Amino acid sequence: MDPRARPFRSVLYIPGSKERALEKAKTLPVDAIIFDLEDAVAVEEKPAARDLLAETLKAGGYGARFKIVRVNGFDTEWGRDDVAALRSVGADAILLPKVETTAQLDALGEAAPGVPLWAMMETPRGILNAYALAAHPRLEGFVMGTNDLAKELGCRFRPDRLPLMTSLSQCLLAARAEGIVAVDGVYNAFKDEDGLKAECEQGRDLGFDGKTLIHPAQVAIANAAFAPTEAEIDLARRQIAAFEEAEKAGQGVAVVDGRIVENLHIVTARETLAKAAAIAELEGE
Structure with missing residues (x-):
């Protein structure tokens, strides 16, 4: 199944060690x-959180929500x-932090046969290798780790995210080239609704599938921003x-609201309706 065939408007981080948060996420x-x-x-x-999360996911109750587990890196004592x-x-996917090489994905794939892989994109080397990572046969999604990336770059936080734009765009290009999901980074000021809305709209304008979130209060804004209006x-x-009528008349283009409509616009239109239906x-x- 195409990983982008389902919505990823809101992707909420939940600590694996917090039983109340794990339970609330079901609702x-x-x-x-x-x-x-x-x-x-x-x-x-970490060991207790691992056991709690395993038991929680075995018990189920998360409905149609896509379940991603972010494990510790294989360079730590906990990852494997x-x-x-x-x-x-x-779990529907396993997410590896600080992915920089396809060898890391190979190692994760060997340790988790049959489980889709996702990659955190949060280091300069990872960004530079974005296309090679996106092309990995087991990879189905990118998650932008903008906090770690900003730290590594030494850049300032700006409302327009100009210092991060090259990295965001490079990962998005790689994801679209290979047809995988691309989810934007978090917005840290979880009480700033206007700021979150602006950053969600920017991410949607760029082409991201959705946004990672750190607080339930952010969910409604992300869901609205990344859904078709x-x-x-x-x-x-x-x-x-209009295009179907034009085709019946033997024409290759139509006009809607004073604008030319060609087949490429129809592809986008059908994707919009499919997303709304999903x-x-x-x-x-």
């Missing part, structure tokens, strides 16, 4: 959850044990209808 209107065993879990809690414990408990859905329907199905479950 949140998110498209996907990243169950985090890495940054969100203290060193002394994380994968061994979580590879067969119902009613105007976009209406335009898509009218473009398709969101409606997900929200109806």
Whole structure:
């Protein structure tokens, strides 16, 4: 199945060590959850968090939400044990932090046969190798780790994210070239709704599939920003209808709202309607 055939508007991080948060996530209107065993879990809690998360995922209850487990890196003492414990408990994907080489993905793939792989893109070397990583046969998604990336670059945080734009665009290009999911980084000021909305709209304008989130209060804004609007859905329907009428008349183009509509616009229009239908199905479950 095409990994982009389902919505990834909102992708919420949940600490694997927090039982209440794991339970609450079952009720949140998110498209996907990243169950985090890495940054969100203290060193002394990592083995217990691993066991708790394994039991939680075995028990189920997350419905149609896409379940991603972020394990610790294989350069730590916990990474391989994380994968061994979580590879067969119902996770939809395993997310590896700080991916820089295809060899890292090979190692993860060998440790988790049959499980789709995702990669955190959060280091300069990883960004420079984005296309090679996206082309890996087991990889199905990129997650932008913008906090770590900004730290590595030594750049300043700006509302327009200009210092990160090259990295964001390079990963997005690689993802689209290979047809994998690309999810934007987090917005740290979780109480700043206007700032979050602006950054979500920027990410959507760039072409990202959705946004990673750090707090449930951010979910509604992300869901709205990365879903087709009613105007976009209406335009898509009218473009398709007009183009079909033009084809019946032996013409290769149509005109809608004073603009030329060609086959390439119809491809986009059909994708818009398919995404809207997938969101409606997900929200109806």
